[in-house]
Amino acid sequence: MGHHRFKPSRHERYREPDAYHDEEDGYGYRDRRSLPALNIPGSVIVAGLVLWSALALGVWWLVDPVLAWISGAAGPLADTGTGFANWFGLGAEANALRDAANIEGLVGWAMGPVHFLAKAALLLVWVVGLIGLTVLPAVLRRRRAAWN
16 A cells, blocks of 8 residues: 555545645545535425426416417507607508518517427426436536545
């Protein structure tokens, strides 16, 4: 167990009497102090899952009103645009373009897929967060063990 070219394993370091000191050996390696084990109580994980789920549920409930507001705002915004076009003397062309494009119908048609994609994306983010919060203690423990 003398000095050699390779860094000692974590088991060898703890057998040496001075392994808990943060000193450099002759080869440039530092012995790290032992870190306390990371223990996250289960109640903290459950509380995090409940908060994450409550946040996701709140956003889930907000999707419908926000999309309805966007859909309802399309007509007045198109009218505002034609008002600006009238101010510049392009009113007839802007009115014809707005009527041909059928902005209200187009936005109403597009809200169906947007609604589906928004809720599916929200569900996916919720599941990924749920898995992440569940696996977090094991990942931190493994990471802490790799640093020792």
